[in-house]
Amino acid sequence: MLSPLHLSHFAAALTFAIFASVVFGITQRDTPKDMVRYGLYCFSLFIGGVIVAGWAMWLIKH
Amino acid sequence: MSSTGKNVETALERQKTPAAENAPASPTMAVVAPAIGWLIPGLGHIIQGKWVRGLLLMVSVVCMFVLGLKMEGKIYAFNTGDLLDMLGFIGDLGSGALYIVSRALDQGSGAIFRATADYGTKFMIVAGLLNVIAAVDAHHIALGKKR
Numbered sequence: 243m244l245s246p247l248h249l250s251h252f253a254a255a256l257t258f259a260i261f262a263s264v265v266f267g268i269t270q271r272d273t274p275k276d277m278v279r280y281g282l283y284c285f286s287l288f289i290g291g292v293i294v295a296g297w298a299m300w301l302i303k304h
Numbered sequence: 305m306s307s308t309g310k311n312v313e314t315a316l317e318r319q320k321t322p323a324a325e326n327a328p329a330s331p332t333m334a335v336v337a338p339a340i341g342w343l344i345p346g347l348g349h350i351i352q353g354k355w356v357r358g359l360l361l362m363v364s365v366v367c368m369f370v371l372g373l374k375m376e377g378k379i380y381a382f383n384t385g386d387l388l389d390m391l392g393f394i395g396d397l398g399s400g401a402l403y404i405v406s407r408a409l410d411q412g413s414g415a416i417f418r419a420t421a422d423y424g425t426k427f428m429i430v431a432g433l434l435n436v437i438a439a440v441d442a443h444h445i446a447l448g449k450k451r
Binding site (some may be wrong): 244248249254258261265266269 | 357360361363364365367368370371373374375376411418419420423427430431434437438440441450451
């Protein structure tokens, strides 16, 4: 049995964004340079989306 | 210029053309690469000589799946009940050997008590779906549609 891991919500979203961006970058572009650029673009969208959604939820609550 | 020199030059130019760069490895590879890439994440790229891409895909998919397990996520078994459970099973199955081994070791069968455990469930489903994308990419490389 693996020892349990309790990540915070943001850490989980960050980890998810890193791995998903790597796969998207490699599979959706042809050249290494484009892969890195697209991976970084996806990562920034993931994290940007998390921050925007977080602030939206804060505004709804208040 | 001699005729031999011209021939060498023409051959070199032919090698530089996109069609030659994208030439399919073999028809067998177009079937084997995605199959083996599904079973072991990243291996479909590695057997075609794309070491860096293959290792990065392997690390990404395996880490996501293992993190999902460590976050006490649920692994879906084959079922014909709830539609969402069936979709969860299809997503998990995309991880190939990771799914088979985890099920054999009876991992991911506990009840979910925390929000992060639910994230773990989603991590494993997404790892499977990303692995399917990687397997399709390996197929495209073998066909010569992608370098």
